[in-house]
Amino acid sequence: MKLIRFTKKGLYCIPGKFYLDPWQPVDYAVISHGHADHARWGMKRYLCHHHTKPILQHRINANINIQSLGYNETISINGVNLSFHPAGHIIGSAQIRLEYKGFVLVFTGDYKTTSDNLTSPFQPIKCHEFITESTFGLPIYKWLPDTVLKQQMHDWIATNKSNNRTSVFFGYSLGKAQRIMKMLEGVDDIYVHNAIYALNEAINSTDITLPRTNLITADFNKKAIQNKIVILPPALLGSKMLKRIPNAATAVCSGWMQIRGNRRWRAVDAGFPVSDHADWNGLLSAVKATEAEKVYVTHGSQATFSKYLNEIGILAEEVITEYGEEQMEDVETKVAAT
Numbered sequence: 001m002k003l004i005r006f007t008k009k010g011l012y013c014i015p016g017k018f019y020l021d022p023w024q025p026v027d028y029a030v031i032s033h034g035h036a037d038h039a040r041w042g043m044k045r046y047l048c049h050h051h052t053k054p055i056l057q058h059r060i061n062a063n064i065n066i067q068s069l070g071y072n073e074t075i076s077i078n079g080v081n082l083s084f085h086p087a088g089h090i091i092g093s094a095q096i097r098l099e100y101k102g103f104v105l106v107f108t109g110d111y112k113t114t115s116d117n118l119t120s121p122f123q124p125i126k127c128h129e130f131i132t133e134s135t136f137g138l139p140i141y142k143w144l145p146d147t148v149l150k151q152q153m154h155d156w157i158a159t160n161k162s163n164n165r166t167s168v169f170f171g172y173s174l175g176k177a178q179r180i181m182k183m184l185e186g187v188d189d190i191y192v193h194n195a196i197y198a199l200n201e202a203i204n205s206t207d208i209t210l211p212r213t214n215l216i217t218a219d220f221n222k223k224a225i226q227n228k229i230v231i232l233p234p235a236l237l238g239s240k241m242l243k244r245i246p247n248a249a250t251a252v253c254s255g256w257m258q259i260r261g262n263r264r265w266r267a268v269d270a271g272f273p274v275s276d277h278a279d280w281n282g283l284l285s286a287v288k289a290t291e292a293e294k295v296y297v298t299h300g301s302q303a304t305f306s307k308y309l310n311e312i313g314i315l316a317e318e319v320i321t322e323y324g325e326e327q328m329e330d331v332e333t334k335v336a337a338t
Contacts, residue, residue, distance in 0.1 A: 001103040003080075003129070006319055011107065011131070015100050016080035018047075020107050023322040030082065032109025033093035034059060034174055037323050047075075049084045051092030054202040055174065071120060087111035088122035089276050090175030091203055097125055106290065107131040110323075112275070113282035116146055118182045122278075124289035131296040132287060133323070135277040136255055137305030143255070143279045150183045153272055156251065157187055161227050165249040168230045170237055170268070174199050175276050177231050178210055180253055183274070185211040190229045192216060193236065222246050237267060255279075287314060299323040 005012045010022030018028035025042030032038055032048075034055035039048075046066040048056060053068040069075060071094065074083045079101075084094035089110040096107045104127040111133065115121045144152075157167045169184075171177045173195040181190055181200075190213045192200070197215045204210055216230060218241065226246050234252070236242055242250070250268040255275025278286060283305065287295055295316040297306040302318045309316035 001101070001128075003098060003100055003103060003105045004107075004131070006321075010321075013077075013080060013098060016077045016082070016098070018077060020096055021109060021323065028077075030096055031056065032087065032096055032107065033090055035090070035110065035172075038109055047082075049092045049094045051203070051206050051208060052094070053092075054205050055092060055199065058198060058202040059174075071123075085125055086120035086123045088113060088115070088119050091119055091178060091208060093119065095123070095125060097127070103128055105129040105131070106292075108133055108286070110135070110276070111278055111286065113278045113286055114143065114146070116179055116182070118179055122286070124286060127290050127292050129294045129296065130287060130290045130292035131298060131319070132283065133277065133299055134283060134297050134302045134305040135300035135324075136275065136279050137283055137297070137301035139280045141255065141258060141275075141279045142281060143258075143273060143275060146183070149272055149274055153180075153183060153251075154187055156249075156270055156272075157184070157229065160249045161188075163247075163249075164227060165247040166225055166227055166230060166245050168232060168242065168245060168248045168250045169253055170232055170234045170250065171253040171274070173233045176253055176274065177233070178203065179274060179276065180231055181211045181213060184229055188227075188229050189214060189225075190231065191220075191225050192231045193233055193241075195233050196231060216241075220244070 005014055009024040009026055011020040018030055019026045020030050021032050021038040022029050027044045029043035030047045034052050039056055041060045048068055050068045050070050069084055071084055071086055074081050081099040083097045087093040087095045087109055089112050098105045106125050106127040111122055113122045160167045169180050171180050177196040192213045200210050251270040252268050253272045253274040255273055257271030258273040296319045297316055298319050298321045306316040306318040
């Protein structure tokens with residue numbers, strides 16, 4: 001059964017007459033999560049998870065036409081039963097399950113299979129067809145346990161304190177920043193950029209309570225943040241704001257940091273491979289758990305991952321989309337970099 005068609009506007013549900021994370025304006029968009037490469041402006045109508053709703057209203061427009069559902073709730077759209085299931089990527093992220101005349105398809109959006117004690121843990125779903133991301137779809141990517149990463153980050157902060165330095169972490173304003181906050185909760189006062197602070201406020205308007213943070217303004221008091229913890233969006237790496245932070249020790253938090261030769265290491269003091277995506281083993285376990293007859297592999301290392309799936313007997317096909325690493329996330333902060 002042909003339930004989804006891959007079009008120039010995005011993934012189109014044929015009988016349902018709606019799109020999944022479209023990258024061009026459409027009448028009806030079902031959104032997996034709030035990152036800008038998956039949730040874009042210009043849709044006449046949006047459907048998302050409850051926790052994603054205030055994020056979209058903040059990032060797109062407070063007056064958008066938007067409906068939301070909880071996890072495992074079902075809505076029927078033109079005969080297609082649609083439900084959201086935890087993706088573990090960021091707060092509010094959801095896999096989108098479609099069922100039509102007994103045929104089940106699951107679109108993952110972005111996902112992470114390990115628990116981070118902040119997002120709702122990933123939920124494997126059996127289906128006939130599975131559309132998966134492959135951001136880190138190479139065997140070299142294997143994440144450290146959060147307990148190990150957390151200790152490494154705490155140790156780094158302690159070393160910085162002993163050297164009279166302020167610990168500055170760089171992470172995307174939505175998802176990564178909140179995860180860093182959770183990992184560093186209770187270590188010391190945490191200061192965040194306004195792009196992060198505003199999203200925290202949107203998230204806190206739901207039933208989620210994030211760790212307490214302080215807003216770092218353009219005219220911040222240098223003495224107040226000396227030796228403390230600061231979290232900034234990556235767009236502010238090398239900015240005037242960063243240069244004003246006293247004795248800043250800088251660290252990038254990203255899965256790309258697992259490869260020490262990565263160019264993003266060059267401008268910072270440290271890097272921690274904190275990722276909101278599944279690693280190689282996570283991707284494989286997620287695919288196998290679906291028992292899907294056909295797997296479509298989207299953004300990332302889709303050529304390598306789809307080839308490997310075929311080699312191990314899982315029918316897979318590479319699909320080109322406009323999703324990708326969340327570079328678009330920090331457009332809103334670039335003006336603050338001056």
